Amino acid sequence: MPDTNNHIPQEAFDWYDEYAHGGMDRRTFMAKLGGLVALGYSMTVLTSALLPNYALAEQVSFNDSDILASYEKFSSPDGHGEGQGYLVKPTTEKASYPVVLVIHENRGLNPYVKDVARRLAKAGFVAFAPDALYPLGGYPGNDDEGRALQRTLDRSKIQHDFVAAANYLKSHPLSNGKLGAVGFCFGGYMVNYLAAVDSKLLSAGVPFYGTPAAKTLRANIKAPLMIQLGELDARVNKSWPEYEQDLKAAGVEYQMHMYKNAKHGFHNDSTGRFDKESAELAWQRTLSFFNEKLS
Template sequence: MTSPLDHPARFAQAAGAPALSAIATDVEGLEAGMTTLPGGAPAYFARPENGANFPIILVAQEIFGLHEHIRDVVRRFAKLGFVAIAPDFLIRYGDPQEAPDIEAIRAIVAKVPDAETMAIFDQALAYAATRGGDAKRAAITGFCWGGRIAWLYAAHNPQLLACIPWYGRLDGPHTPAQPRWPIDIAEELKTPTLGLYGGADPSIPAELVETMRARLKTAQAPAEIIVYADAPHAFFADYRDSYRPDAASDAWERALAFLRAKGVG
């Protein structure tokens, strides 16, 4: 599987040099590589080499794009028996992997229409179903900007069995391209959702988390938010200084247990 927009396996420039704690998951026993979705978006895909009717996990990338950390997460899920796929929904508007700094990346992200992103994830889900995945047992997870996307896609596609956003922003500028945020869709959320957040994340203040919890409770939405008190933003990003092994490990186990409990995995 190839794509003209494929990159070598590396980390985004703006994220800095990868830390020694970066996890590297091999491809032994997997079919893994790049593909191109029907609408033209590239995606990284992995699944067990043998078998069929696997649960599907959609992976929404960080603000840094479809770089090595996200590809590794895809492989981790595939090792656990998932068809996992991470579509690149940013690349049409610029390449976060090549951007020199975070401000340049934010300028790219601001251009990306949510409606287009939802359509790309629809295509990714359909593609995963053609590669041995069971579309009736599908979930989404996402990190950083992808955490925001995970919340929105769960509202867009209530057929999902589970949603796991990791430190995705809950509110922000409302623009024509990005008219809604997770805080705006709390009342319509039907997909069981487990939010994983850091209590020491200045970009997502505790007051906003509590507001989101209150809206979810009022709506009787099937969602909960776990906050790791001393964890910063990107506490799961093992290639960065923000990585907190204890919180990351606990959150990962909670995520997998949540997927199993909801019939995915």
């Protein structure tokens, strides 16, 4: 009998990554997991490791006295007309703060990403986490439904919505005028895109396991970047060598951290992909980077 708690095969995580990014339907994904069950693995253990449990992801309570959270709308004339996001600010009284846009994965503004925004506010930043699914009623409370909904939206309009959100946050009355962005998976791609689509928009970007923007845009990048990658994330990592060449050609200040034995999604503490040591190191590096570049 396999040790199902500690030795879930990497292929199961690869299947989940393919399923989560549209390369495999749910029926096929579950059938493949069923094959592991036939080998002695528990379906309960497999699904609990692969699918999110958002009760595990709350590191900063929305009731924390050091922060204040609210939902704020912004105009997006080139996108879906109007967007909404989760704004979290410190309760200390200062005239201005460095500001950070927080960008979710390909499933809408789930509880994990909202908690990331609270973590940033707890660390002294004003954080804003838009929900790409706002035009469809917002994150539905279920990742599978969220992924399906996000696929129905026009990709270019989503990108315009995040540009609009970035401009909203950068010009916020509490902003010191320096904007950072951090994102995960799809959100990592969006950080790369924001840095490339408008060279004056970001002052710093931290994409976690995100693919680069279109090659034609990369020469526009001026903002310093901190690239966070997991060693076992073959799908995203194969884009890095060419992206690095283009960053060098454009004279971009960048650093890349590859986390040993870390999977795609290693920062997400609501799933079995979470790697506590790598996630904590990556997050401390992120905060230090933003403190340096946005102060």
